[in-house]
Amino acid sequence: DAMVIQNPRYQVTQFGKPVTLSCSQTLNHNVMYWYQQKSSQAPKLLFHYYDKDFNNEADTPDNFQSRRPNTSFCFLDIRSPGLGDAAMYLCATRDRLSSYEQYFGPGTRLTVT
Amino acid sequence: AQRVTQPEKLLSVFKGAPVELKCNYSYSGSPELFWYVQYSRQRLQLLLRHISRESIKGFTADLNKGETSFHLKKPFAQEEDSAMYYCALSNYVGGGFKTIFGAGTRLFVKA
Numbered sequence: 544d545a546m547v548i549q550n551p552r553y554q555v556t557q558f559g560k561p562v563t564l565s566c567s568q569t570l571n572h573n574v575m576y577w578y579q580q581k582s583s584q585a586p587k588l589l590f591h592y593y594d595k596d597f598n599n600e601a602d603t604p605d606n607f608q609s610r611r612p613n614t615s616f617c618f619l620d621i622r623s624p625g626l627g628d629a630a631m632y633l634c635a636t637r638d639r640l641s642s643y644e645q646y647f648g649p650g651t652r653l654t655v656t
Numbered sequence: 657a658q659r660v661t662q663p664e665k666l667l668s669v670f671k672g673a674p675v676e677l678k679c680n681y682s683y684s685g686s687p688e689l690f691w692y693v694q695y696s697r698q699r700l701q702l703l704l705r706h707i708s709r710e711s712i713k714g715f716t717a718d719l720n721k722g723e724t725s726f727h728l729k730k731p732f733a734q735e736e737d738s739a740m741y742y743c744a745l746s747n748y749v750g751g752g753f754k755t756i757f758g759a760g761t762r763l764f765v766k767a
Contacts, residue, residue: 574753586700586742586757588756639753643707644690644705646701
């Protein structure tokens with residue numbers, strides 16, 4: 544089945560140690576999103592890609608970076624994780640032309656020790 | 657500022673009872689409104705969107721621009737409806753299509 548895959552599902556990192564979360568999709572969608580969701584809160588958009596065009600939210604900390612080497616893959620890099628970065632990270636895709644619907648991955652739960 | 661408010665964090669109803677999950681939004685233009693659902697151990701997925709005016713799994717939602725609301729309703733709740741429900745608003749901003757989510761309402765349907 545075509546889908547959005549996130550690896551790993553659970554990630555533990557140490558305070559200040561860089562970490563990379565990955566997202567891949569078989570839907571061939573040209574838009575990809577990264578959301579951060581903390582406990583009992585709404586998913587919060589960090590940034591998104593329109594093809595290769597990167598769009599950062601104004602309040603996304605500089606500590607968060609992203610890469611999209613090709614249509615299928617997108618990475619979230621946290622350069623120096625703090626305790627406040629512990630959250631669920633959701634990747635989503637959308638077909639720019641045909642649908643408003645976003646297709647979500649299962650998420651990666653990040654723990655910072 | 658754009659905002660989506662879901663006033664109830666938890667809603668508990670008995671099976672067969674009507675259910676209404678409230679959603680209010682603030683947006684100056686014409687928004688696209690959605691309800692997403694997340695069942696236990698499953699990913700977030702689209703339930704319905706206002707533009708489709710459809711009923712999915714017995715749920716409907718009507719956009720009320722005067723009250724800026726998009727409440728989700730079902731006349732007879734089922735146990736399998738127990739899940740987390742997110743109201744969401746999408747629009748084009750700065751050339752990009754973005755979605756703002758509410759904080760979600762957990763629906764618990766009791767047998």
